């Protein structure tokens with residue numbers, strides 16, 4: 034198949050970017066999307082041009098490195114699929130394909146399709162953990178955990194931190210990402226003790242990092258490659274209200 | 286290189302109490318004293334993140350570096366199947382001794398007893414620690430932790446979180462690390478590539494890094510350096526490792542005097558999605574756990590082009606079940622891989638290329654139901670379908686072995702210290718515990734044992750004997766010189782301005798290593814590799830092309846800096862495989878096999894760790910560490 038690419042090229046965060054056109058012919062529909070970009074880059078290097086920068090590593094949909102907008106959608110057209118797991122068979126011969134970086138105030142462009150998502154790390158390091166030192170843990174089977182809770186916690190914990198939720202949201206909210214971690218830990222007895230403090234700190238950090246407010250449009254969850262559900266957001270809101278209420282109560 | 290006797294520093298005493306007794310003799314620092322020391326950790330995968338968190342909890346100041354943007358992106362995240370621990374929750378007779386024995390035997394008696402016993406002993410603590418952090422392991426309906434079986438063992442001791450165990454364990458370690466970042470005990474340097482080690486008076490005292498965003502070369506000094514930089518399977522170009530996994534940190538350490546042990550011991554994993562075309566950038570693993578329910582087979586007839594569903598039961602060869610009735614589909618990886626190669630070489634392979642075998646779930650789906658299979662392997666089945674466009678619930682998977690893990694790595698003693706004082710190596714980057722073949726689900730166990738429970742004690746002991754005065758010594762000559770050296774290397778690579786793309790050269794290297802130092806090796810092929818690899822090296826240095834500037838983000842330069850070290854490593858791997866005139870584990874020398882095509886080990890002449898010293902003028906120098914077995918009897922491995 035043949036494709037017509039339009040790719041956002043930007044040398045660094047200090048320069049302006051613009052779209053460039055590239056045409057690729059005889060693309061094997063069974064190669065992955067990133068392999069298609071490898072082929073393009075190979076060609077560019079042979080022509081002494083700068084290859085397109087993009088983040089990727091595992092190419093198995095689990096490390097969360099990859100991610101950019103394809104025709105206006107984070108990770109492209111296929112549901113529940115990261116860019117690295119997307120294959121060219123999802124496109125048609127002579128398709129126009131537009132590639133742009135994730136856009137959000139809190140994700141600066143580094144180069145071309147690569148963006149800076151360290152704000153996510155800062156949200157996690159504000160309180161996305163259980164405070165237990167190495168060697169302090171009790172016997173693992175001491176506290177049985179209801180299978181349905183454990184399974185639900187797992188589903189929330191499956192977030193790969195890719196940032197697609199933020200890119201999909203018109204407010205650039207990081208609510209889905211943050212709520213996934215809050216839910217994961219709130220659902221387990223191990224996370225119970227620090228529940229209030231955790232939700233307060235993580236929400237405060239999210240706000241301080243410049244992410245927008247959540248207006249419950251559901252765009253995030255619809256585009257999330259790991260299908261992190263909106264129920265996580267509802268749970269975060271519940272936890273947050275409980276934490277605020279008990280703050281008030283304690284102050285009295 | 287000067288000759289010296291390798292000393293593994295294994296403490297004396299009873300195997301079962303050795304580690305606990307030894308720990309009591311180690312020096313201890315209070316948090317106030319520890320606060321005076323600076324520790325550099327390169328790599329924040331499972332091993333690095335767990336070590337960073339634990340050492341920070343003890344009061345040390347940690348500077349952790351990774352070329353990833355976040356610790357959560359490390360290759361560990363991709364581990365699927367599970368992590369072993371001798372908890373004996375299933376009451377199937379498991380014990381520390383049994384895990385120890387399985388691991389030693391699985392490694393084909395080429396690992397150190399003391400290290401492996403300690404690993405088995407610590408395995409249970411790892412599960413406790415991870416559960417306390419909130420790792421959502423799979424559970425049974427009663428709420429207790431569930432287990433499954435992996436290859437090479439007959440008990441059920443593998444803990445898992447669907448097919449995403451590595452992800453959940455890494456997120457656990459990452460959260461522990463994040464807690465220490467928050468406490469200002471860890472400073473994390475994202476997108477920093479370590480390009481060299483700095484030694485002062487023979488001791489490791491710092492590193493040279495390149496900031497991947499602006500190309501800046503920087504020196505960092507510290508009182509001790511820990512490498513947790515993972516494995517080097519990507520020397521083969523195609524492997525199941527993440528694209529950026531590389532050997533540079535280890536190789537630079539090697540060139541500065543750290544011995545490299547068993548470099549040719551690599552693991553070829555039996556169940557991967559076969560290569561489909563020339564553009565293929567990496568290979569995808571289908572977890573070994575699938576062999577719990579999947580049955581491996583090929584047509585009995587050669588060159589049989591019928592669809593799988595058209596081949597009747599009696600015309601199928603379930604060769605693993607046939608040859609190994611006791612272990613069946615759950616034989617260890619090296620055995621399963623070699624047998625797959627054998628049937629394909631014999632013309633019984635399936636698929637367009639004939640280089641694949643079937644992994645069939647029909648029986649399991651019939652007996653246990655589709656829901657059961659979906660619950661256990663859902664994400665793996667989805668991934669398979671996504672990549673191949675075939676539905677494994679309906680047609681059998683096609684699989685073929687692929688390079689997956691490197692048992693070789695920096696030689697370390699019982700304390701996990703390399704032959705450079707003050708330079709430690711943990712996780713996949715060291716050679717320590719898996720001998721000539723690693724059992725499934727034991728890399729995660731080893732990485733976390735090293736990071737949470739071993740290195741924090743031994744590093745503290747080392748530091749207790751050092752004065753804390755390397756927090757800020759980058760103005761010292763050794764550091765200034767090392768910066769200049771690295772800048773010179775980069776300048777040289779940038780100035781080649783040739784015609785070859787880095788990946789083209791890498792692919793060529795990979796083909797040689799796969800053909801000659803891959804699943805089956807022989808003298809002629811290895812000699813051939815030794816003579817052809819230098820030509821690739823020449824090609825690289827004469828004709829590689831790096832566009833753009835080294836002062837910006839430059840992903841081609843990053844790849845080139847890694848490839849130059851892979852090329853040198855490849856040569857060492859060939860020397861190592863050539864030296865070892867025996868077959869053991871994943872190292873199969875065609876000249877040394879039994880009549881039944883099983884590996885023929887030679888304990889009289891090769892019961893040693895081959896630790897290689899760098900020699901810039903030619904053949905590497907071999908040091909041998911003789912392996913002593915006081916607690917297990919050396920036996921021929923049998924899975925029949």
Ligand SMILES: Cc1cc2nc3c(=O)[nH]c(=O)nc-3n(C[C@H](O)[C@H](O)[C@H](O)COP(=O)(O)OP(=O)(O)OC[C@H]3O[C@@H](n4cnc5c(N)ncnc54)[C@H](O)[C@@H]3O)c2cc1C
Nearest residue numbers: 328329330331332361364366367479515712713726728729
């Ligand atoms: C697909 C797959 C599935 C697997 N499944 C299992 C399983 O089910 N069970 C099991 O036990 N094992 C499994 N393994 C093996 C296991 O995942 C790895 O051996 C283990 O995770 C390695 O951990 P590590 O911490 O040593 O290294 P890694 O996780 O590879 O981390 C390396 C770190 O070092 C950094 N780094 C490396 N070089 C440099 C440098 N020069 N400068 C700066 N930073 C650097 C990286 O950025 C990264 O942070 C699997 C492996 C693969 C490939």
Ligand code: SF4
Nearest residue numbers: 192193195196198257
């Ligand atoms: S919630 Fe989904 S889209 Fe958002 S970071 Fe996590 S995996 Fe990505």
Ligand code: FES
Nearest residue numbers: 090092097099117
């Ligand atoms: S490259 Fe890892 S998720 Fe896509």
